[in-house]
Amino acid sequence: MQRMGTVIGIAPDRIADYKKLHAEVWPSVLARLAASNVRNYSIFLREPENLLFGYFEYHGTDYAADMAAIAADPETRRWWTVCDPCQIPLPSRAEGEHWAPMACVFHVD
Structure with a gap:
């Protein structure tokens, strides 16, 4: 399993739209993520900097093919x-x- 962190900005005037979209993610999108071995996916918002931090765990063996x-x-x-x-x-x-990857510098279970 690989832990993946990514970051991107968000337009301040689109935060409400983005939250609404992610309150009802399309089932077909969720199914594709699962089929591509993406698990435990979360997106966090940091205001007032207006950054989105994405975290997911990749459980496959061919990341490039799954992406x-x-x-x-x-x-x-x-x-x-x-x-x-x-x-x-x-x-x-x-x-x-699009989303910029981040390096993991610390982890503890």
Whole structure:
């Protein structure tokens, strides 16, 4: 199992929309995440900095293939068209990244 942390900005005027969307995530999007070995997924909001922190656990053996399957899923892509306008990618992210990955510097069970 791999623990994954990611961060992205959120437009202050879209926070309420984003919360509402995530109160009722589409079942097909949740099913695709599960099929791609994503478990224990949470998104946290930090105000007033307006940052979203995503955390999930990856339980598969081919991360690149599973993430590609998520990205290719038509319903997930449609979900992103609704969520993406709320988000502000960090200027420091790498080419091709939307949410910027974070390095784990401490963990304890």
